[in-house]
Amino acid sequence: MSNSDRVDSQKAPEPVGLYPHARRVGNLLFLSGVGPRERGSKKIPGVELDAQGNIVSYDIETQTHSVFRNVRYILEEAGSSWDRLVDVTVYLTDMKKDFPTYNRLWAEYFKDVPTPPCRTTLGITALPTPIAIELKCLATIGD
Structure with missing residues (x-):
């Protein structure tokens, strides 16, 4: 791989615009929004x-499981992994209703990760497709 490579997953859903699933820059992996x-x-x-x-x-529980699965697909196909996530921005369209469920699932998925990623959660009015959650992630890759 070169120093700045495009990553297109064969398992994650196709992007809804002209962008890759992720880009590798040095030992960092920047994921586009994943739904x-x-x-x-x-x-x-x-x-x-x-x-x-x-x-x-x-x-929201079903959507969250699916988002986490899609993030894993991209990470693994790029040579990274769930435990290498560094920072996650979460977009929820109904913070009041969905945050408790999301927060519980987050704790389940990261319970065995020694150092979970940093996280920011935002309540927003809408996403580009009819979904209630999207994640924007940064991970490390390689040694």
Whole structure:
């Protein structure tokens, strides 16, 4: 790999715009925003949409598991891993309702990581696709 490489996962959902899943710069891996969509389909785990594509209902727990799985896919395909995450920015569309569930799942996923990543959680009004959560991550890679 060169000093600045594009990473395109074969398992994570396709980006919704002109950007890579991640970029490696030196020993750092910068991930683009990662949501819960599934690769190769318009299916969003834990989301029920109406005929116009508006969210009718959603399950933040299902979406969070899916987002974490997609982040893992990108990390592993780039040569990094879950325990090498350094910083995570979390975007939630309903902070009041979803933060307690998200926070509980975070604790479960990182309970065996000696030094969990730093985290910032933001409540926002909307995301580019009909999802309730997105993660922006920074990890280390290599030695």
